Amino acid sequence: MIDRRRRLGGAVGAAAVVLAAGLFFAPGAVGSVLPVSAVARSTALSAAAGRVLALGCVGVGCLLWIARASGDEDPGPTLPPLSAPEADEPVVGGDLDGDVEATVEAAAAGAGHDEVRPELRSLAADALVHVDDCDRTTARRRVEAGEWTDDPVAAAYLADGSTGSLRRRLAARLRPRRTIRRRVDRTVAAVEALLDEQERERGR
Amino acid sequence: MSTAAAADRPARTTAAGSVAVGVVATLGLGAATGETAVTAVGLAAGLALAGATRAATDAETAISGVLATLGGGLGVAGIAAVTLARVPWPPVLPIPFLPAAPFLLLLAGGLVGFGAAATAWHLRPAAAGRAAVAGTTVAAAPAAAGVIAAGGPPAAVLVAVVAAGLVAADRPALDGPAFVVGAGLVVPLAVVDDRLATVAVEAAADETRRQALVDTLTVTGPLGAVAGVVVAVSALAAGFLLAVRLAADTGLLGRAAGLQLVAAGTFLAAVASGITGTGVVVLVGVAAALLAWDLGEFAATLGREVGRGGASRRGEFVHVGGAVALAAVAVVAAVAAAGLVRTLSASGTPATVVAAAAAAVGTLLLLAALR
Amino acid sequence: MTAADADIGTGTGTGSDPGGRFDAAAFTAVALLTVGAVLGNGLLFVAAVVPGVYLVAEAAASPPSPGAVRVERSIESTAVPPGRPTTVTLTVANEGDRPIPDCRLVDRPPEGATVVEGTARGCVSVRPGETASVSYAVVADHGDHEFDDPVARLRSLSAAGRRTARPSVDGDATLSCRQAAETPAVRSxxxxxxxxxxxxxxxxxxxxxxxxxxxxxxxxxxxxxxxxxxxxxxxxxxxxxxxxxxxxxxxxxxxxxxxxxxxxxxxxxxxxxxxxxxxxxxxxxxxxxxxxxxxxxxxxxxxxxxxxxxxxxxxxxxxxxxxxxxxxxxxxxxxxxxxxxxxxxxxxxxxxxxxxxxxxxxxxxxxxxxxxxxxxxxxxxxxxxxxxxxxxxxxxxxxxxxxxxxxxxxxxxxxxxxxxxxxxxxxxxxxxxxxxxxxxxxxxxxxxxxxx
Incomplete structure (x- = not known):
C-alpha cells in the first residue's frame, strides 16, 4: 500500500522533472503539445500569492511525508544502554552526601535549613582538638568565632550567627545551589588543610 | 541534578567542530550579506539567553531573569537598528515592507549563539521554559509601574487587585529574587525616563512624526513608554525561549538540541544571504549548515553509543575528514549546477516559469518518494 | 562466517539501512526548493544540489561487513584480589579488504565487575590488515565472572547506514576474584x-x-x-x-x-x-x-x-x-x-x-x-x-x-x-x-x- 503510493509519487515527480528538462532544452517542441503560456498565466503561477500557496503546500506536504517516513531500521542487536542504572548501594559517607543534596535543594527553594553545618562544625572542632591539642570547648568556641582557618568562606560558614557580609549573603540569594556546594567544599578542604599542615610540620 | 546526565553528552571533538563550523559560517554569511553587526548582535543575544537557561537550571532565578532581559534587549536593539536604518524615527503606521534578510540573520545569530552555548553547557531545552518565566518576572514590576504611571489611581487599584489575586491564588508563579531585581529596575527607569523621552522627541525626523510621538507619550507617560520597551524586551526573550521549549516538547529537538539549533541557524543564515543574492557564498553556506549537522549528529550518536569516557579520538578524526570532503564535493557539484543553469536560461519566458515550477514539484515528489 | 554472524545474517542482507541520519538533508532540499521556487530565486533553487549530494552519498554508502571484524579480549590478570583494578583490552582486527572507518565496540563486562577507569566502549577506525584496541579497567566482586561477547556497530565513512553484530571474541572471557589471590611473599x-x-x-x-x-x-x-x-x-x-x-x-x-x-x-x-x-x-x-x-x-x-x-x-x-x-x-x-x-x-x-x-x-x-x-x-x-x-x-x-x-x-x-x-x-x-x-x-x- 505504502509502496504503491510511494511509487506513484515517484513516477509523478519523475514525469515533472522530465517535463521541466524538456521546457529548458526544447521549449518549442513541448509548447506545441502543451498550452505552456496558458499554464504560466494561471493564477497558481502568475500571482505571487498563488505561487506561494501552491508551492508552499507541496513543500510542506513533502516535509511531513519525510518526517513520517524516517526511522531507524538497524536489523542487528541493540547496543546495551550506556549507563547501567546505578545500583542503590551505600557508599562511604553517603548519608552526608544526602544531607548536602537536601540542603542544596532547600536553598534552591528558598528555605534556610542546613543539615550539613552542624556536622562540619563538629568535624572542624575534632580536627582542631587534634592539631592544636586544645580541649573540645575551646575548639568549639574557635570554630564558632571563625578563628580556625585562613579560608574566609569556610570560617564564615561554620561561624555562629549570620555574620556573613552583605556581599556573601547576596551571593547566597543569587546562586543558592552553587553557594552551598562551594561552602561545603571549601570547609572540608580547610579541615583537610589543617591536618595536612600538621603532617608537613611533623615531617620536618 | 543541574545538568544533563553525562551519558547523553555528545562526543567532544566532533561537537566542537560542529559548533565552530556553525559560528564561523554564520558570521561569514552575515559579513557577505553586509550585516555583520546584526549577526553578531544576534549571536550575543543567543549566548545571553543560553546563559539565562543555564542559570535557571541552577535555580539562580535573579541571574536568569537579568540574562534573559539582556538577551531580549539585544534582540530588540537589533530589530530597532535594522528598522531605523530604513525607516525614519519614529516609525509610524503603515510601516513599509522591509527586507527580510537582516531579521533572518538576527534570528540565525540567535539560534547559533544559543545552540553553541547550550552544547558547551549541556543545557536541556526544557529549562528554557524556566528562564522564560524568570525573564517575565523581571518585567513584572516595571510593567506594573508603567501601568500605574500611565493610568493614575484607577490603574493602581487594578494592579493591586491583580497582585493580591496572584498572592491569594497560592504562591505566585513569580519568583522572589527575580521580582526584586525587576523592582530595583523601576528606580533608575523612573529617574531617566523624562530625559529619554526628551531625547526621543528631539530625534524625530520631521514635524508630523514628532507630533505623533508626543501624542503617544502624553497617553502613556514617559515611564509607561519605557516600561513598554521593557515588556517588549521580556516578551521577545520569552518568545524565543518558549519556542525552544516548545520545539523540544514536540520532539523537533532531540537530545543534542544545541547542535541541532546551530545547524538550523546556519541554514537560516544561508537562506537569508541567498535572498539578498550574494552568489556562490550561499552554496558554501548551505554546505556549512549540512556539515555542522553532519558533525553534530555524529557527535550526538557517538556520545549516546560510546560516551565521553570511551576512546574515540581516531574514529572522530576520520569522520571529520570524510564529512569535510563530502561538503566540498557538494559545493563543487552545486557550483557546477549553478553555472549550467545560468547558461541555459536567464529570461522569464512562460516556458521557464513552468519549467521551474515543474522541476520544483517533481524534485520534491521524488525526494519524498525516495525516503 | 561464524555462528554469531549467522544469527544476524538475515537482517543484513538488504545492504545499508536508511537510518534517517540525513533526514536533515532531505528537509534542507525541500526547504530550498520551496523557498527558491516561491521567491523565484534561482540560486536558492540550485542550492538544493548541496543536500542532493548528501542524499546521493547516503544512498551510495554501504557499511562494512561485520564478517571482517575479529575481536580479541585480553585481561591483564585473570585472577585478582578484591579491590585491585585490572585492565581489559579489546583488540579489533580488520580482516576484510575494505577499510572500516567507524567501528563502535561495546564490551559487556559481567555484572560482578565494575568499570573503574575508562569505559568498556570505544570508536575505532581500522584499515585492512590493521588492528586497533580499546581498553578499560575493572574491579571485580568475589567469585568467577564471565564476560559476554562484545557488540560491534559498523558504519561507512559518511556514517550513513550501519550494521550491528556480535562478532565472536577470542582470548580471555573469565575474571576471577579471590581473597588472597596472591601468594604471600616469602623473603629469603x-x-x-x-x-x-x-x-x-x-x-x-x-x-x-x-x-x-x-x-x-x-x-x-x-x-x-x-x-x-x-x-x-x-x-x-x-x-x-x-x-x-x-x-x-x-x-x-x-x-x-x-x-x-x-x-x-x-x-x-x-x-x-x-x-x-x-x-x-x-x-x-x-x-x-x-x-x-x-x-x-x-x-x-x-x-x-x-x-x-x-x-x-x-x-x-x-x-x-x-x-x-x-x-x-x-x-x-x-x-x-x-x-x-x-x-x-x-x-x-x-x-x-x-x-x-x-x-x-x-x-x-x-x-x-x-x-x-x-x-x-x-x-x-x-x-x-x-x-x-x-x-x-x-x-x-x-x-x-x-x-x-x-x-x-x-x-x-x-x-x-x-x-x-x-x-x-x-x-x-x-x-x-x-x-x-x-x-x-x-x-x-x-x-x-x-x-x-
Missing amino acids: AARRRAGARAGDSPGRGVEFHSVREYRRGDDVSRVDWRRYAKTGDLSTVDFREPHAAGTVVVVDVRRPGRVGRAPGRPTAATLSVDAAGRLFERLSAAGDRVGLSALGVAAADVDVPVAGDRADRPWVPPGDGETTRTRTTAVLEAAADIAAERPSRPPPTVGDAGRRAPARPGALRARLPGSAAVVVATPLLDEEATALVETLAGADHPVLAVSPDVTGGDRPGGRVAGVERRLRLERLRARGVEVVDWDVAEPLSVAVEGSA
Whole structure:
C-alpha cells in the first residue's frame, strides 16, 4: 500500500522533472503539445500569492511525508544502554552526601535549613582538638568565632550567627545551589588543610 | 541534578567542530550579506539567553531573569537598528515592507549563539521554559509601574487587585529574587525616563512624526513608554525561549538540541544571504549548515553509543575528514549546477516559469518518494 | 562466517539501512526548493544540489561487513584480589579488504565487575590488515565472572547506514576474584639485611615494623606499577619476628565498614577480610602460632563448629595445626560473605554509629591469651573500632592495626569520612599503636623478617 503510493509519487515527480528538462532544452517542441503560456498565466503561477500557496503546500506536504517516513531500521542487536542504572548501594559517607543534596535543594527553594553545618562544625572542632591539642570547648568556641582557618568562606560558614557580609549573603540569594556546594567544599578542604599542615610540620 | 546526565553528552571533538563550523559560517554569511553587526548582535543575544537557561537550571532565578532581559534587549536593539536604518524615527503606521534578510540573520545569530552555548553547557531545552518565566518576572514590576504611571489611581487599584489575586491564588508563579531585581529596575527607569523621552522627541525626523510621538507619550507617560520597551524586551526573550521549549516538547529537538539549533541557524543564515543574492557564498553556506549537522549528529550518536569516557579520538578524526570532503564535493557539484543553469536560461519566458515550477514539484515528489 | 554472524545474517542482507541520519538533508532540499521556487530565486533553487549530494552519498554508502571484524579480549590478570583494578583490552582486527572507518565496540563486562577507569566502549577506525584496541579497567566482586561477547556497530565513512553484530571474541572471557589471590611473599634470608632496622622499635613492647617503603625483594611481580607511578609509594607490613605468645588476627566486618568507595567497589569490610587472610597466611608460614576472631560475624554463621566469645563471635585460639587452619578458613569465608552484604541504608558517619554496631572489646579480651600480639584488620570507619584497638593496646597487648582506606574521592561525604578516619588513625598513633594505612589501589605486601 505504502509502496504503491510511494511509487506513484515517484513516477509523478519523475514525469515533472522530465517535463521541466524538456521546457529548458526544447521549449518549442513541448509548447506545441502543451498550452505552456496558458499554464504560466494561471493564477497558481502568475500571482505571487498563488505561487506561494501552491508551492508552499507541496513543500510542506513533502516535509511531513519525510518526517513520517524516517526511522531507524538497524536489523542487528541493540547496543546495551550506556549507563547501567546505578545500583542503590551505600557508599562511604553517603548519608552526608544526602544531607548536602537536601540542603542544596532547600536553598534552591528558598528555605534556610542546613543539615550539613552542624556536622562540619563538629568535624572542624575534632580536627582542631587534634592539631592544636586544645580541649573540645575551646575548639568549639574557635570554630564558632571563625578563628580556625585562613579560608574566609569556610570560617564564615561554620561561624555562629549570620555574620556573613552583605556581599556573601547576596551571593547566597543569587546562586543558592552553587553557594552551598562551594561552602561545603571549601570547609572540608580547610579541615583537610589543617591536618595536612600538621603532617608537613611533623615531617620536618 | 543541574545538568544533563553525562551519558547523553555528545562526543567532544566532533561537537566542537560542529559548533565552530556553525559560528564561523554564520558570521561569514552575515559579513557577505553586509550585516555583520546584526549577526553578531544576534549571536550575543543567543549566548545571553543560553546563559539565562543555564542559570535557571541552577535555580539562580535573579541571574536568569537579568540574562534573559539582556538577551531580549539585544534582540530588540537589533530589530530597532535594522528598522531605523530604513525607516525614519519614529516609525509610524503603515510601516513599509522591509527586507527580510537582516531579521533572518538576527534570528540565525540567535539560534547559533544559543545552540553553541547550550552544547558547551549541556543545557536541556526544557529549562528554557524556566528562564522564560524568570525573564517575565523581571518585567513584572516595571510593567506594573508603567501601568500605574500611565493610568493614575484607577490603574493602581487594578494592579493591586491583580497582585493580591496572584498572592491569594497560592504562591505566585513569580519568583522572589527575580521580582526584586525587576523592582530595583523601576528606580533608575523612573529617574531617566523624562530625559529619554526628551531625547526621543528631539530625534524625530520631521514635524508630523514628532507630533505623533508626543501624542503617544502624553497617553502613556514617559515611564509607561519605557516600561513598554521593557515588556517588549521580556516578551521577545520569552518568545524565543518558549519556542525552544516548545520545539523540544514536540520532539523537533532531540537530545543534542544545541547542535541541532546551530545547524538550523546556519541554514537560516544561508537562506537569508541567498535572498539578498550574494552568489556562490550561499552554496558554501548551505554546505556549512549540512556539515555542522553532519558533525553534530555524529557527535550526538557517538556520545549516546560510546560516551565521553570511551576512546574515540581516531574514529572522530576520520569522520571529520570524510564529512569535510563530502561538503566540498557538494559545493563543487552545486557550483557546477549553478553555472549550467545560468547558461541555459536567464529570461522569464512562460516556458521557464513552468519549467521551474515543474522541476520544483517533481524534485520534491521524488525526494519524498525516495525516503 | 561464524555462528554469531549467522544469527544476524538475515537482517543484513538488504545492504545499508536508511537510518534517517540525513533526514536533515532531505528537509534542507525541500526547504530550498520551496523557498527558491516561491521567491523565484534561482540560486536558492540550485542550492538544493548541496543536500542532493548528501542524499546521493547516503544512498551510495554501504557499511562494512561485520564478517571482517575479529575481536580479541585480553585481561591483564585473570585472577585478582578484591579491590585491585585490572585492565581489559579489546583488540579489533580488520580482516576484510575494505577499510572500516567507524567501528563502535561495546564490551559487556559481567555484572560482578565494575568499570573503574575508562569505559568498556570505544570508536575505532581500522584499515585492512590493521588492528586497533580499546581498553578499560575493572574491579571485580568475589567469585568467577564471565564476560559476554562484545557488540560491534559498523558504519561507512559518511556514517550513513550501519550494521550491528556480535562478532565472536577470542582470548580471555573469565575474571576471577579471590581473597588472597596472591601468594604471600616469602623473603629469603639473603635479602633480610636489606631490611635490617633492629632496635628502632616504636612504642612500648611493640614488635611490629609496619609501613615502610618498598624494597627490593618484596613481591615485585604483583606490584601495580601504573598506580605506583602515580602515587610513588607502596604499603608493606613488615613483621620482625614471630611473637612468642602467639598472634591473634581480628577482622572487623561490622556494619559501618560494609560500604565501598563507589557503587560496585568492594566494601571496606571485604578488603579487611582480604588483609586478614593474607596476614594470617604470612604469619603461619613464618611459623607463628596464629588465632582469629571476627567482629560482626556470629559463631553460628560459620560452616564448621567453632568456639564463640561472650559476644557470640567466632574464636579460633592461636595454634599452628590443621584444625586451626580449617576453622580459620571457614571463619574467613563466613566473614567474606557478610562483608559483601551491603546494608540497605548507609550507616551514619557522625553520631551514634557506635551504639548500633558495638565492637565489645571486653568479650575479645576475655579470650585473648595473656600477652598475645593482636593484628586488627579494620577500616576504622567508626569510633567503636578505634576504641577496641585502644582498649587492647591499653591492656598491654602489642597491637597492629591494618586499615584499608575506602574514603576520599570527590564527594564531600567521602572526604569527610576520610578526615574522620585520619583523626582516628592519628589518635591511635598518639597512643603508640602501629597503624598501616593501606591505600587499597596498591598491593598490600606482607613480609616477615627473621624467618626462614
